[in-house]
Amino acid sequence: MRLDAKIPAGPIDQAWDTARFEMKLVNPANKRRHTLIVVGSGLAGASAAATLGELGYNVFCFCFQDSPRRAHSIAAQGGINAAKNYQNDGDSIYRLFYDTVKGGDFRSREANVYRLAQNSVRIIDQCVAQGVPFAREYGGSLENRSFGGAQVSRTFYARGQTGQQLLLGAYQALERQVDAGQVKMFPRTEMLDLIVIDGRARGIVARNLVTGRLTIHIADAVILASGGYGNVYYLSTNAKGSNATAIWRAHKRGALFANPCFTQIHPTCIPVSGDYQSKLTLMSESLRNDGRIWVPKRKGDGRSPDQIPEEERDYYLERRYPSFGNLVPRDVASRNAKAVCDEGRGVGTTGLGVYLDLAEAITRLGVGTIRERYGNLLDMYQRITDEDPYKVPMRIYPAIHYTMGGLWVDYHLQSTIPGLFVLGEANFSDHGANRLGASALMQGLSDGYFIIPYTVGNYLTTEKPMKLDESHPEAQAALKGAGQRLKRLLEIKGKRTVDSFHRELGKIMWNDCGMSRNATGLNNAIGQICALREEFWQNVTIPGSGDDLNQSLERAGRVADFLELGELICIDALERNESCGGHFREEYQTTDGEAQRNDENYSYVAAWSYTGADSRPELNREPLAFAYAHPSQRSYK
């Protein structure tokens, strides 16, 4: 398939203006005649649904939680980037663009990233106007900090609850449109399939999670903002409900899935403590601004940290990367933590942990300042580990956190199915092979507030979707298919619980397709996943019925999809014979152990098409061209 990214011709700094000018507008009086479906109420979905409602469209918005305010975006801690240059420290739109392309290890699309950097500035204005209580200086101006691999201070934040405050801003805007009758909200409702009619996305099949009822919703376009798929690894920093079902079903209906193997591992999470562990808790990496990361120099050093003298500590990030030190990007920090633990120098009972030590910062700045900056995080740490981080160095270890891959979209955020748009973490668009800190929130809001309102209008005027209703045979077939799948799941009545399958899948993924990958391991993983999937469909047990609230059934549907997606992730990782960003293939590294990209052969987006249950997915390539940010080896030394 030829992939047309629809990037406007001309200089990159005018591309978005050009595109907006060329896009057709919808007559204001006609907007209310168009119904749009938005799946998801996170930053991307809520901002899109609210803005489309404000413009006068008729919007149906779906989420699986009991309220749109609970979307996973609420958990983001650290902050949101914007190229405001309020600190006068040399930031600019161009620099944010350049940092993001470089941080993504030259595997993202330049034009998209440039637009993201441009929009970043307006996002802050919008959020301030909504009443988002960003941190302020005494004089009343907005405060910034440097964050995750940036050398300028461009991160805006609201204590350690930036995602919460941004989401509440978008949620309130959404509720305002609900009040105005422009948006109809469907909470506790899960999309189970995409309805494609005459090659266009025309609606969804959704299940009411309380009554179990399946319904058809028809619209002129469908917008997916359903978040990332990190939970394919079972243990991750994502909310427990985060899942891939919406994008996976769309993939099976014809939307290409891009760069699935680009997954991000976050370096600073609380280490695993036992088998019952249900999720991993992130400690914002803003802690790396003030915390120093170290392990003992000696293998198997069992002494408590306060017994280890300064000269017997290895501040390995500061040692290996003198110019970035503890602030190297996430992939680099994570891999280095794994490396020192693999050498047997890890700390804690499991040996899978490194110290993040605030002692020096506390001496330099005082406890008060540290408490002000990180108080709620440190409280959370103490609550979970029963250790006092003001006195004892924190223990941290990497965990799956974010997925750069997702459904392939063009510059208009439209997938390969006309009329199906994909926003936020669910698409693959802006972060290449590695995302920089504080840029997911930026992307979600850029997509939802400032891009989709234009591009969806253009689609509606150029494509003029015809009238149809739920009696259409394709819609009825999708409804029937979704019902049969649920019935089949309930009828298996096997012996193993849904969670036990999910855990096992997670282990396979983490061991063979996690922080570092190699061909043997990946081939192994593919075999194991296929066998596990087969067993799942014969041996899973789902108590209860399909016609009331049944959380096992909800999870079973999601895990069934993860069991397919997991395989695709491994296939993609195997196919990409290079190391870049979060994708580290052991066979491809420099002599000093850094990732070795292969621009000659792999400077492309790998977009996979679904070809059927038992057939190998087909690879389509979108070549990447770099006219502005020239590919270099990322060096943080």
Next chain:
Amino acid sequence: MKLTLTIWRQRDRAAKGRFVSYRLDDVNPEMSMLECLDVLNENLSERGEEPVAFEHDCREGICGSCGFMISGIAHGPLPATTVCQLTMRHFKDGDELVLEPWRSKSFPLVKDLIVDRRSLDRIVQAGGYVSVSTGNTPDGNALPIGKDIADRAMDAAACIGCGACVAACPNGSAALFTGAKIAHLGLLPQGQPERDERAVRMVAQMNAEGFGGCTNIGECVAVCPKQISPEVLARMNLDYLVGSWKHRHGTVTAISPIIGWGPDET
């Protein structure tokens, strides 16, 4: 450690509910309350029994999904902690914990420990926002906001909408939740133009949803996982009084004195 969990089981709103006791012999003190329920649910599922339905998502104390009563206390005995962050080391070997859903007529039961809290969304719909559409906004730094005010607004905005305040209140009042939003927006300059109207409409909606009145008992503040300050109750009363005095047209549909009115049926 060994624990007995006595849990409210109810298939749906129409069904009759009852307490069922489960013994757990191998509780790890490091696990969270929800992980403890996960373990129980795995056992139940393996036996083909229906697991206990409970709400949860982030498990980091921020989404507000989780919450139930543990032996009579909303979110359990540890202050400023949601059940997803409550580790079992805070209980003693041999303890019996009684788990019940939030009880409030404005939170209809869905199943087992899950209730329907959409009434809180409807309170926000009634003006819990700044009416600004996407697009035409001034530069973020055009409007200086003193750090004090920004911090106080943030304190109020930290509410996670879990509903513990309602469950803990003998009157079943949602005043802490409503007051938190009124205070957050009412403190900031962006919130001034609609300040009166917002308070009046949100309070009216709170009443229409059947939440009880606030009599300043303070149980809500004691259980609030985000330690929202009772100051927000005062702000709500102030804004509501000023608002209903100044705006005596249309919107004041359900006038009730804020302090001292009780539930409809006494």
